[in-house]
Amino acid sequence: xxxxxxxxxxxxxSAYAERTPxxxxxxxxxxxxxxxxxxHDSRYTRPxxxxxxxxxxxxxxxxxxxxxxxxxxxHGALLLGHNHPRVVAAASAQLARGTHFAAGNELDILWAQxxxxxxxxxxxxxxxxxxxxxxxxxxxxxxxxxxxNKLMRFHGxxxxxxxxxxxxxxxxxxxxxxxxxxPGVAANSIALDPYDEAQVEQVLGEDRDIAAVIVEPLGAGTxxxxxxxxxxxxxxxxxxxxxxxxxxxxxxxxxxxxxxxxQQLTGITPDLTALAKxxxxxxxxxxxxxxxxxxxxxxxxxxKRGRRExxxxxxxxxxxxxxxxxxxxxxxxxxxxxxxERATRAAQRLRRGLGDALRRFGVDWVVYGESSAFxxxxxxxxxxxxxxxPHRIGREGLQRQPADIGRLLRLALNVNGVDFxxxxxxxxxxAHRDADIDATVEAFAASLQLLQPILDA
Numbered sequence: 320x321x322x323x324x325x326x327x328x329x330x331x332x333s334a335y336a337e338r339t340p341x342x343x344x345x346x347x348x349x350x351x352x353x354x355x356x357x358x359h360d361s362r363y364t365r366p367x368x369x370x371x372x373x374x375x376x377x378x379x380x381x382x383x384x385x386x387x388x389x390x391x392x393x394h395g396a397l398l399l400g401h402n403h404p405r406v407v408a409a410a411s412a413q414l415a416r417g418t419h420f421a422a423g424n425e426l427d428i429l430w431a432q433x434x435x436x437x438x439x440x441x442x443x444x445x446x447x448x449x450x451x452x453x454x455x456x457x458x459x460x461x462x463x464x465x466x467x468n469k470l471m472r473f474h475g476x477x478x479x480x481x482x483x484x485x486x487x488x489x490x491x492x493x494x495x496x497x498x499x500x501x502p503g504v505a506a507n508s509i510a511l512d513p514y515d516e517a518q519v520e521q522v523l524g525e526d527r528d529i530a531a532v533i534v535e536p537l538g539a540g541t542x543x544x545x546x547x548x549x550x551x552x553x554x555x556x557x558x559x560x561x562x563x564x565x566x567x568x569x570x571x572x573x574x575x576x577x578x579x580x581x582q583q584l585t586g587i588t589p590d591l592t593a594l595a596k597x598x599x600x601x602x603x604x605x606x607x608x609x610x611x612x613x614x615x616x617x618x619x620x621x622x623k624r625g626r627r628e629x630x631x632x633x634x635x636x637x638x639x640x641x642x643x644x645x646x647x648x649x650x651x652x653x654x655x656x657x658x659x660e661r662a663t664r665a666a667q668r669l670r671r672g673l674g675d676a677l678r679r680f681g682v683d684w685v686v687y688g689e690s691s692a693f694x695x696x697x698x699x700x701x702x703x704x705x706x707x708x709p710h711r712i713g714r715e716g717l718q719r720q721p722a723d724i725g726r727l728l729r730l731a732l733n734v735n736g737v738d739f740x741x742x743x744x745x746x747x748x749x750a751h752r753d754a755d756i757d758a759t760v761e762a763f764a765a766s767l768q769l770l771q772p773i774l775d776a
Contacts, residue, residue: 374401390745400750413644450570450595451479461531475539600649662691672760731766
């Protein structure tokens with residue numbers, strides 16, 4: 320016999336399926352060619368994910384013609400929103416001139432110069448095609464510079480899918496190697512609890528083979544498991560005292576929380592910084608930047624690199640001219656305007672509105688976040704928003720979700736014309752207006768109403 324919760328679940332899934340029949344058809348076709356029918360793990364959901372047709376500003380449309388207020392934001396790449404006219408014009412003009420010259424281009428220099436103007440740690444820049452490549456190079460540069468082998472990371476912090484970064488991200492918290500990763504690689508990549516500061520300090524002081532510490536400077540998941548400025552400052556002190564490189568992974572936070580990223584906001588300067596997403600204006604691209612003496616490991620001049628062996632680094636699409644044009648224009652807009660501040664104000668308004676809706680429906684979730692990020696904690700252990708203490712709940716509790724509720728919330732929001740990320744939460748952009756935020760709060764309230772029988776079960 321079906322319960323009211325079963326019936327509510329069926330209503331949400333049925334409403335979603337009725338709204339998105341063409342997405343369902345494409346999902347079936349994708350399954351014949353792509354593993355699980357997706358090209359990115361976060362796009363997998365049941366009964367099927369959305370297939371988009373176009374986007375503009377803070378909104379996107381699926382192939383069935385449905386409109387959504389978008390908080391996925393190109394996985395964080397679109398601080399300015401979709402299709403900013405100046406960025407589109409810059410990329411289009413370069414596209415007409417050529418996409419690849421197998422030669423240097425003036426944009427290489429202008430783009431790197433702009434990064435050095437904006438990012439406090441930036442003295443030299445090396446471009447890549449993605450954030451994963453940027454973090455890989457940051458680690459390799461650190462190992463080459465220090466002559467050490469090990470990398471320290473933190474549970475839940477995402478730095479790309481490369482071998483060094485998998486153990487302790489969303490599984491294998493015991494340090495064992497995930498499938499496909501050699502045990503020796505996992506053994507050289509130490510993942511610790513970011514809230515156990517005593518252990519972090521102890522390991523850094525005792526293990527003389529640690530080359531670098533890499534950290535998401537807002538905390539795991541862009542602040543879903545938040546860490547404070549005080550911890551970053553202590554981490555800077557501990558790494559400096561032990562000749563360990565400090566790497567900020569600002570792939571998402573770079574140019575978002577401030578024009579110069581978290582390091583500008585906090586005044587804490589790392590040795591190296593990994594960038595992607597916004598750095599290329601929503602097109603493929605990444606960069607590692609930081610101290611000139613460390614990036615000299617890539618230099619052909621033996622004197623500059625201290626007679627160390629040169630790090631080999633090709634890359635067909637490093638500083639692709641179209642990405643460079645898009646990135647340069649995007650960074651110029653951010654540097655000269657108030658895009659970061661507008662995105663942050665939108666998120667503040669949204670967090671307040673979502674919190675009000677939760678209280679109205681008596682749902683014991685908490686909405687929190689910093690800058691233009693927002694997260695929904697569903698654990699029920701907070702008591703109230705005023706009692707919410709991330710350190711007490713811990714990393715595991717913050718990332719835990721009630722079974723299937725995150726998926727159903729996202730489907731319900733899609734039915735009501737909003738797209739959050741699946742973690743659940745999202746990112747605001749400078750294109751989100753007050754009317755978008757107010758409409759989102761209404762959609763969230765309607766979604767909670769659909770979920771109510773499930774939450775009450």
